[in-house]
Amino acid sequence: MRVALNARILQAPRTGIGQYVAALSEALQEQAGVDLDLFLGRSWGADLPSAPMPGYARKASLAKRVPGAYRIRRWLEQRSFDRGLKRRQVDLYHEPTLWPLEFDGPMVMTLHDLTHVHYPQTQPADRLLEIERHVGRAVERAQAVLTDSEHVAGEVRRHFGLPEERVTVAPLGCAARFYPRAYQALERTLGELGLVAGRYLICVGTLEPRKNLELALRAHALLPASLRKGLPLVIVGMPGWRAEQLDDTLKASLAEGDVKVLGYQSDAVLAELLAGARALLFPSLYEGFGLPVLESMASGVPVVLTGTSSLPEVAGEAGVYVEAHDPQAMTIAILRLMEDESYWQRCRTLGLEQAKAFSWQRCARITSDVYRKVLGG
Template sequence: MRVALNARILQAPRTGIGQYVVALTEALRKQAGLDLELFLGTAWGADLPSEPLPGYSRRTSLAKRVPGAYRIRRWLEQSSFDRGLKHRQVDLYHEPTLWPLEFDGPMVMTLHDLTHVHYPQTQPADRLAEIERHVGRAVERAQSVLTDSEHVAGEVRRHFGLSEDRVIVAPLGCAARFHPRPYQALERTLSGLGLVAGQYLICVGTLEPRKNLELALQAHALLSASVRKGLPLVIVGMPGWRTEQLDDTLKTALAEGCVRMLGYQSDAVLAELIAGARVLLFPSLYEGFGLPVLEAMASGVPVVLTRTSSLPEVAGEAGVYVDAQDPQGMSVAIQRLMEDETLRQRCRTLGLERAKAFSWQRCARITSDVYRKVLGG
């Protein structure tokens, strides 16, 4: 069985879907009787790229100013995809994003979430138009649709009117680099960032409205001045806000060192940043899965999170839940985890145990079973 997997997303710095493509590819290659062909956007290849395309962010920024840029890029990618198919005997095509390329054969797609439905304001207008132009027809074309969680599976079935058996849940896994680490082992990396292990809170994720970062910022601001100075809030993710756009409260917190915005970090550094955190805050309004929650639990770090969308499926009883509109509640939860060692150890123990239930091997096994079912095997 030979499967073409669209890995074009790896041209960009790796965020959620990029991590999915990398980890799934590595796990699928351990499945017997399965060969993967990777389409990388401009060419085909056997190897996963170790770095994003040089200058990707600058090119993307320039493309946003070109009318019809998304359609032009899609035409170029389709042409490259078609040329490569002429030299490959591909049985099935797997698309991990919202807009599959044209393929004259069986197709499986992964819908990680329905952000474009629930939060269309977070998408550039031209990108949203392309999603709406392609995603409905793509779902109709797909023999099976994979999702990361039961929550999204239910949304997909209802929104697109799909039968139960066409939507399959393949929960994500956690990379081996996320595990408990002695604080002294983190000293070199953290000191270079001006941090001390166990003495900061962390938020991880691309900075956009649905991530609800304001909740974490407001909750942190409600802590006493001495606590805020001794326990800064560290924000890690692709830049979404510029300093001049921040309100006066946050500007003051940044100036005082109470909030640190570290931007995008490499996989290795991120794993150490999470392992060294006192608590992970995950204030999101909507998630298809919530990988940082799983990564924190696997690292032995307690999580304060909102009880929204798929997040309870991931954290289970290991998380400390708060309302997505309640900064006071999140602030109290932080304070409890700082002061109540019994609660902290309970969250740590339950989180480590909970994380064992998720693996990329399981995700790959479910995915390859879907491939075989689609191909009649």
């Protein structure tokens, strides 16, 4: 079967959905009977782009100032998509985001979460408008909907009134670059960033209100001053919409060097940053899956996280859970991981075992089975 996968998101630096598209497409190409064509926005190809589109951030920033930018971009992409389809005998179209392009054939879409429903205030108004224009109709058009977790599958069925058989859970996987590493092997990369392996905490995720980073910042600020100075909180991620809300909370900690905001980092550097952390703090209010949690566990690093949405499905018994609005609880969890080596080792061991339950090969196998079901075989 020939499948068209919309991989346009790979024009941008890879965050959650970009990582999904890249890893899934690689794993699908190993599945027997799946012939994959990637739509890259302006062109088609069989190979993943090795890097984001040059100047993507500047172009995206300019586009936000243009009235109707989302609709203009969609119109241009639809034209390019249609031209490519004329030269291909595509059996099925897979859309990994909220607004599929038009396609006169079977369509499968992935709904990673319902952030636009639960936290509409975290979306720019023009983007939210486009989501509301397209997503309902898209779900009606789709012969099957994939989700990353049971939690989101239940939400999708209830919100859109879908029967159980139209929604399939395909849990995400973990890239091979996330594995435990000797601290000595991390010295060069971490040294260039002013860090020491085992002597920092890390948060990973786009800077936006839903990620609830203020909880981690306040918990870190409550640590004893002597510990806090030698245990910086490292924040890694793309600036998101309303990221400026963090500024007031960050100012004092940034000025004293207690918090380091590293921004977006390459896949290779992120893997080393995770492996060198004492713990991952993941205070998110809502997640469709939570890839950094899985990646941290696979790296042999304990995770302190909230027990919201899908996160317990990913972390299982390996997670150190705290309430989403209780910085003192997170501070206590951090202190225990710092001071109790046997507890840290236990969390590490549980996390490594939990991570084994997830793989991109499994995700691709479930996904290709859905393709076959939709195509009647």
